[in-house]
Amino acid sequence: MKTFEFSPRLLTTALILMLGLIIAAVPRNTTTPFKLTAEQILDEIKSGTQYLEPEQIAQMIVEKEPTLQLIDVRPVTEFEKFSLPGAINIPIDNILAAEFVDVLNQDIMTNVFYSNGTTQANEAWMLVRQLGYENNYVLRGGLNYWAEAILNPERPASTSPDDELARYDFRMGASQALGGGGLAPSESKPATTTPIPKPKPQGKKKAVAGGCS
Amino acid sequence: MGPLVVYEVITENTNLFLAFFIGIGFGFVLEQAGFSSSRKLAGMFYGYDTVVLKVFFTGAITAMLGLLFFSLFGWVDLSLIYVNETFVHSAILGGVVMGAGFIMGGFCPGTSFCGAAIGKIDAWVFIIGLFIGVFIFGEGYSLWEDVYKAGFLGSPRISEYFGISEGLTVLLVIIAAAFMFWGGEWAEKKFPREDY
DSSP, rough: OOOOOHHHHHHHHHHHHHHHHHHHHHHOOOOOOOOOOHHHHHHHHHHHHEOHHHHHHHHHHHHHHHTEEEEEEOOOHHHHOOOTTTTTOOOOOGTGGGHHHHHHSSSSSSSEEEESSSHHHHHHHHHHHHTTSSSSSEETTTTHHHHHIIIIIOOTTTOOOHHHHHHHHHHHHHHHHHSSOOOOOOSSSSOOOOOOOOOOOOOOOOOOOOOOO | STTTTTTTSSSSHHHHHHHHHHHHHHHHHHHTTTTTTHHHHHHHHHHHHOHHHHHHHHHHHHHHHHHHHHTTTTTOOOGSSSOOOHHHHHHEEEEEOOOHHHHSSSHHHHHHHHHHHHHHHHHHHHHHHHHHHHHHHHTTTTHHHHTTOSSSSEOOHHHHTTOHHHHHHHHHHHHHHHHHHHHHHHHHSSOOOOOO
């Protein structure tokens, strides 16, 4: 009696076809693994990487940094009373609304949340961070500290270290540019502000560039 | 978990370092498959040797199945995989130019370097021609920039274009490949050539 034997190529073809059938039958995996665990978020909170200093933000506003996107998470009524230049209003109640996904989940702009203190801004930051969105930050100290540090800076003692005086000069300059109450610089010579480094976007989520021809 | 660079499991530099070894492996396999012989490659167009078709379709099927199964297991996020943009006019023109060069020269860009690595003179001549072509394209860029950038379609995938699932696309490609392999072997018997 003649037995039918599978040749290696027939076996391979059958195997590949079966794998193809399986993959055609199962639904596409749409769960995105890009979510942070609670531990990862805690690590980020502990290291404080979400904060940007008011001086950095002031510098960016003065320089009209095109990638800066200030996001006011306070209610509309408060936003209308006072807001930072160029800020948009996303009240924290609406932070998950579909219309804001494009604003919050992108890799071009540097989003900076602010509220009166930092609680609401931090809540907003934690929510979007949990969703895996990048390039979202929190204004350190919120508007209260902003008013204190940038709009009405306090002159340091004349015995203070140079960098403190330089920071004061910078704050005075920013204060004048941003409509605060500051008037006179600490010294008569031109303000020697040290350039404040721009925030470095960390870990952009973008597709790998490449290809082969 | 993947892509590894996007999730910063490995750095960009480590990625290039790994690519170096993968590239060496790729070249080695091409050479072992006989792709450093321009006669073998040109055989694809005359029908006496269809190993090019088989190797590239096997590679494509393996990669497709691998990526989809990895995605199914949650090992790779397909939405973060880079897909080349499609400029449909330059794709057609480039395909014609490359195909003509392939038949005339007997190599495609990758295999020409493979042939050059084992000292094939025709491969070296092909590479010189390749760089002349690159030079002409670069210097005359303003002349064909309009055509080059026309017909931009973004990064469409076959599955999206026809509105079918990715898995079904893979199955169809596998079936198509099985028929093509069968047809290729039929052609090899129909147009045999012993002297290459």
